[in-house]
Amino acid sequence: MHTDAKVVPLTKDAAEPSPISPVGRLPVALIQVRDKMALRLKQALQELFDNADDTLFEMADRSTSNVEQNAFFEAMRDMRLKRKSIERAFLHKVSESFSVLGQYDIGRAPQLDALSFDGLALVQNDELEEAVAQDAMVARVMSRDAVAIGHLTARLNVLVSKKIEDKTNPLGPRLLCEAFLDACRSLGVEIKVKLIVLKLFEKYVLSELEQLYAEANQLLVAAGVLPELKSAPVRRQQEHASPTRQAAPAEPPVGAVGSVEGSVQEVFGVLQELLSQARGTALPRRELPADAVPISNPDLLRLLSHLQQRLPQQVEGSADLRISLDQVLTRATARSGRTRVIGQVDDDVINVVSMLFEFILDDRTLPDAFKALIGRMQIPMLKVALLDKTFFSRGSHPARRLLNEIASAALGCGDRDDAQRDSLYQRIEQVVQRLLNDFDDDPVIFSDLLAEFIAYTGDERRRSELLEQRTRDAEEGRARAELARKQVEGALNQRLLGRTLPEVVVRLLREAWSKVMLLACLKHGVESDEWHAALQTMDELIWSVEPHEAPEDRSRMLGLVPGLLKSLREGLASAAFDPFSTSEFFSQLESLHVQTFQRFKRSEPVSSVGDSVVRPLLDPGSAAPMVAVVEEIVLLAPREAPAPDPEPVVVVDDEALGFVDNLRVGSWVELQEDDEHKLRCKLAAIIRPSGKFIFVNRTGMKVLEKTRTSLAVEFRRKTIHLLDDALLFDRALESVIGNLRRMKGA
Known part of the structure; x- marks a missing residue:
């Protein structure tokens, strides 16, 4: 359905397409591998839980404080209660990883997390420790089983059209670790206990991957998938290696001979x-x-x-x-x-x-x-x-x-x-x-230089990610503020456009009460009681300054004004509106209400109290100036210039729009700015309410902002190119x- 550019949807369309197309089924050979490996992983996970109690009990027995001991006992209880749900969640994640191999994306970037106005959410120490432990586990598996994983990845690429790498292999150590961590999110344990659970996962699950990869490769070889790739014989392990032994050197000696080299x-x-x-x-x-x-x-x-x-x-x-x-x-x-x-x-x-x-x-x-x-x-x-x-x-x-x-x-x-x-x-x-x-x-020098360079780029990446997160938060906040302004503009125009009202009331609603409504919309949303209360106060204010003749209107006016004035004062105070301007508004509003009561008096028969006659309180010639609202009200953000003219309507083909829709947050592009200069930038965010694509440089600073149409036009002109960020050597x-x-x- 076509919508006008000025109409901003408040909720997601119920018919919004799924980011994953259901089209595509897995080949029979791949289904066999999935089912066989799921069974093996389930057995390994059961062994993990069977031994978790003993390990945690030993840790509790060696604890130096009651608090630490209780933490381990609580972890034992929590794992027993949630064992089945963790197993199910883990195996479901593994199954999903296989399912997406037969599916394709239809061009929707991931949603950004909701903006928090309480401050930036930085990576906590616990999350960092968890990430470091996960990276170390993955590195040890890749060092030990890189060849078998590579062969399995190559065979999967033969079976499915989607490009698979070792890191996206559904049986790769990274996806398995992520699936296990995700399944364990429900565990209410501290990071010390979680790291122990991760060690157990490495000991009882990841240590079995060598045999698991051998079986998966053999199943595919039997199905005729790249039988020419030859793997080394699997080393049979009589017992699980301890976590200490698994932390052996990550790389075998360069130039090694024998079965490994072969x-x-x-x-x-x-x-x-x-x-x-x-x-x-x-x-x-x-x-x-x-x-x-x-x-x-x-x-x-x-x-x-x-x-x-x-x-x-x-x-x-x-x-x-x-x-x-x-x-x-x-x-x-x-x-x-x-x-x-x-x-x-x-x-x-x-x-x-x-x-x-x-x-x-x-x-x-x-x-x-x-x-x-x-x-x-x-x-x-x-x-x-x-x-x-x-x-x-x-x-x-x-x-x-x-x-x-x-x-x-x-x-x-x-x-x-x-x-x-x-x-x-x-x-x-x-x-x-x-x-x-x-x-x-x-060749040891390469390992030394690699470690130093990764440490350097890791520091650089953390700094850029922090600035990039701030950029995303700022843009998301700006988009939410813009959406709220549109809501307030709509409410104002619905009530004021085409009407003639006292000039002071129009100014009060446009300059002051709009801020109260904006705050209510941002904090509580348009379905909240606060938003409806702000609308009701606006409606009552407008009614109170309009001409009324019916006798019952006088009674309503008498009962309405005190509460109306209280609501206005409280609302303006909550929005921190200028007290001097507030006093000026209320002084003029009081005059308007006095004139309204005066009209009620003039419409009644003249009555006397003693010898005096009730006379007009104000000179009829001192009526407040009126203003006709004939143009739509447009609210500007602080320090914001008037909105630029809308982009001209440009017809772009499906290929150009497809290019834009296939962009993902994190994609790098190169934009030809002029004959001599090119700009390289990364897509940091897609702001859904405004439809803006926000790009940052490698330091995380915003350098470009485009709409979907303008990006498609750039692509059609061949002035923008997607950069391939896959591994260069590969x-x-x-x-x-x-x-x-x-x-x-x-």
Whole structure:
């Protein structure tokens, strides 16, 4: 139904569409996996609750105070009472995670929380501790089971059209932890007890994931889904590892051999096969002399270290790297008299890394100012790949994570920022320089740099999230105030428009009583007694200054005025209206009421009391000035200029509107402001009452405000683009594999 722009709906439409379309069913193989895994998770959760009493009792027995002991005993009782509901809620969440794989979003952004006028709701220490514990649990599972999770994610992507990542895998540790935490919201326990419950979840549920992933992968292999992916044999655990033992180092030794390495080299093996098939067609075939001697891997690493130290500024592209390597090998050949070449496996690694960086340096998502910095990481990344082929397979590899973290942090930097003076740019430059100066053949440096960089970006993110939350709260509050003003305007215009009333009454209602009504609407809503009382007072005031002739009107007037004046005084005082202006209004209002009573007297027969005659109290010529309300009343917010002219009606196609409707809070976009400047900003909020899209920069400060139509127009003009915020290395690897497959078919 079309509604006029000035009409603001008070309630959500009952027919509002669901954000999830019911269309789409899960494949049979995926249903089998869901049901089997749900059974396994249920058994593990039951084991958790079976052991929770013993654990909490031991903690209570070791307590040093009665308060602490009672807390553990209360937690035991609470968990017993709510055990079944937690189990049901957890399994329901897991089932929902599978269900959405067969569904698609229809373009509605998440709703913002209601604005609190009592102050900003900052992240509390308890929530922070809970989040830290959850992240640590997830990291330990990803370190231990990254390959199995990756294979399961790859197989799920074959079965459903929705793009799935490890973090959105319904059996991934993050979604399982979130489902368990959500199911435990009803537990009335303090954070110390909740952390113990989380440890139990890790001990009895997450520790079983290795076996669970193996079974899920085997079920899909039996269904013919990517049978070529080979997983490592599962380590059978005779007993559950303690939480202390589970906190072992998160990363296995780089360059590890044996079954672990063999299980995570499938990606590189696929790349090698695609490269070999593309040689001689899309890629040139190497013609080697008969006396060619492959250079050893350690010698190649030394050559790369030489280039890394001597040519950090020049070796930024794959062509530069190849030329520099060929020059070094030519000199080595001249010295030894025998042709020195790079071995086939090492040459494949160089080719793949070169292709990855070609994609990275051409990627429009990466700001130009940061491409040169990241390009200088090519040689260190190449050395890591030569040392450890799991670099291509393991998403948790420190070198890959470092590259992804740098790219994610740089996403919000625009071309107007002074890169050389930007603190983020300087920090990334320090990271790159340390790699170039200190990385020889010990990849541990990547773990150290990753930890330091994550700590830095974590602080930056917390600051930006705080400012972003303030921006959202301010915009939501402004929208609520605007909606309330529309309600007040509507009530005023309904009663005043087209009528002729005393000028003082019109001013009183417009300038003073409108504030009382606005406050009632904001605090209590339009269904409240306070709002209806404000409307009633306005109606009584208008009636009291209109001409009346009937005798019963005089009686009503006598009974109405005292209460009316009291309501007006109390209302204006509650809205903190200027006392001087209030006194002036009441003085003029008193004169109006006196004139009204005078008219009642004149309409009655002249009567005498003794010898005196009741005479008019005021001169008839002193009647209050009247005003005709012929234009709609428009209220302005404090320090607000008159509203701009409405946007011209522009016809936009469904594709443009679809782009806007598919935007999600948190999406990054790039707006072409003019021929020279682009603005990068993140969608922070969609204000439903006003239909405004609020964008912030990477610090959380508001930089842009658009309507749905204006965004669609920008998209149609191709002046706005959605930035892909998926992991940079993963997108690059996906692109390389896709290109090689196309070369194979060429």
